[in-house]
Amino acid sequence: DAGITQSPRHKVTETGTPVTLRCHQTENHRYMYWYRQDPGHGLRLIHYSYGVKDTDKGEVSDGYSVSRSKTEDFLLTLESATSSQTSVYFCAIRDWGQNTYEQYFGPGTRLTVT
Amino acid sequence: GENVEQHPSTLSVQEGDSAVIKCTYSDSASNYFPWYKQELGKGPQLIIDIRSNVGEKKDQRIAVTLNKTAKHFSLHITETQPEDSAVYFCAPPVGYNKLIFGAGTRLAVHP
Numbered sequence: 001d002a003g004i005t006q007s008p009r010h011k012v013t014e015t016g017t018p019v020t021l022r023c024h025q026t027e028n029h030r031y032m033y034w035y036r037q038d039p040g041h042g043l044r045l046i047h048y049s050y051g052v053k054d055t056d057k058g059e060v061s062d063g064y065s066v067s068r069s070k071t072e073d074f075l076l077t078l079e080s081a082t083s084s085q086t087s088v089y090f091c092a093i094r095d096w097g098q099n100t101y102e103q104y105f106g107p108g109t110r111l112t113v114t
Numbered sequence: 115g116e117n118v119e120q121h122p123s124t125l126s127v128q129e130g131d132s133a134v135i136k137c138t139y140s141d142s143a144s145n146y147f148p149w150y151k152q153e154l155g156k157g158p159q160l161i162i163d164i165r166s167n168v169g170e171k172k173d174q175r176i177a178v179t180l181n182k183t184a185k186h187f188s189l190h191i192t193e194t195q196p197e198d199s200a201v202y203f204c205a206p207p208v209g210y211n212k213l214i215f216g217a218g219t220r221l222a223v224h225p
Contacts, residue, residue, distance in 0.1 A: 031211070042120075042203055042215040043158070050211060058212070090157050101146050101207050105157025 003027045004106035006091050012112045019078040021109050023091030025071075031094035032074040033103065034058075034066060036087040043090065049074055081113045116141045116208045120216030127194050128224055135219045137204030138186040147180055147187040148213070150203045158203060162189070194223045 003026035013019050023032060031050055035043040035058075045058030047066040055066050063085060065077045078085055088110050092103040117140040127133050137147075148163035164171045164178045164187065171178050177190040187206075191198055201220050205213040 035215075040217060042217045044215070045212060048211065056211070092157070101148065101213065102160050102163070103213060105159065108155075108157055 004093055006106040006109045010110045013081050014114055015082060016080050019081050021076045021089055023074045025093045027093055029093040030096040033092040034076045035090045038087050083113050086113045116214045118214050118216045120204055120219055124220045126222045131194055133191045133194055133221055135189045135202055136186055137216055139206045144206045146207055148205050149189045150205055152201045196223050196225055199223045
């Protein structure tokens with residue numbers, strides 16, 4: 001998985017509780033991404049980072065926040081989890097360079113909000 | 115924004131047959147056209163990509179063809195094998211920072 005780990009791999013939590021998912025890379029890649037995957041929707045971008053402390057929103061960012069205080073870690077936080085945020089979450093990394101688009105994905109985190 | 119449509123959503127073939135998956139995009143400025151494969155329980159992985167200055171690219175049993183005029187590109191898998199069973203996604207970029215993933219095609223190859 002190209003030096004990417006996600007933690008936890010599985011989590012069950014209750015509605016209204018805060019949740020933080022962690023993505024860790026050992027590749028020193030500049031870009032990091034958080035996606036969610038739901039049946040019939042493919043992968044949808046939540047937030048991404050193009051450097052330490054540099055982040056931007058994706059297409060489904062409502063209810064999520066992110067932080068990147070160092071190159072290797074990208075955190076995704078659900079401030080108050082809802083059942084609609086039950087999903088599989090994937091982190092991806094990407095190197096920087098002209099015409100370099102390939103993303104490398106982590107193994108995913110399955111989150112269930114009850 | 116960018117609109118990406120992928121067809122079919124499911125595809126069932128016999129081992130040895132060919133499979134074709136089509137992706138239609140809306141951004142005429144797109145210049146990079148990748149296909150990702152996702153096996154059960156894993157994250158997606160790039161299997162082949164093509165740039166806009168090339169009409170076709172092959173890598174063993176897989177190929178990608180591009181029709182920029184019609185704004186679509188296709189994944190071709192020949193001599194399918196059971197290990198080709200997976201979900202396949204097209205993911206053309208939007209600008210430089212982001213990919214937009216299609217909804218996916220679940221391919222089942224039956225022995």
